[in-house]
Amino acid sequence: MRALFYVxxxxxxxxxxxxxxxQNHRTQQAISEARELRREIRSLREALxxxxxxxxxxxxxxxxxxxxxxNFARLGLMPLVSSQFGQIDEVAYPGTVAPQEGSL
Incomplete structure (x- = not known):
């Protein structure tokens, strides 16, 4: 019985x-992958x-x-002026009904 227990x-x-x-091998592999990812992230940040x-x-x-x-003759670009911008109440939003005159 004792021999069986020892075996x-x-x-x-x-x-x-x-x-x-x-487990040690998997841990070392995960650490290696993490280092590689950090290196890649660092190089991508530098490129960015x-x-x-x-x-x-x-x-x-x-x-x-x-x-x-x-390139004015070819493109016809003009400088921006404030009169080219609209007002927020001029924007038509989908699904909303514009207020009628005299209502409220």
Whole structure:
């Protein structure tokens, strides 16, 4: 009986060792993937900051004004003035009925 207990205990220890090794391997793999993802996120953030800087550089008002002036004949762009904007009460919202004159 004692020999059977020793054999079962040995198998239990071996099984636990295999399980612990597997868990360790999975943990190391997850840590490695997390490091790779962090590295990729860092490089994407750097690329995004470069693109934001380029966007800001290309959208400088003086540059856009010069481009609009150079291409005026082809594009026909005019400067914006405040009279080109509407009022909020002029916007027709779908599903609403416009108020009638004299109601309320």
């Amino acid at each position: 079962l205990s040995a198998f239990a220890v071996i099984g636990l060792a295999v399980w612990a090794y597997d 900051s470069v693109q934001r800087a380029e966007w800001a550089y290309l959208n400088r008002p003086e540059r856009l004004r010069a481009l609009a002036e150079m």
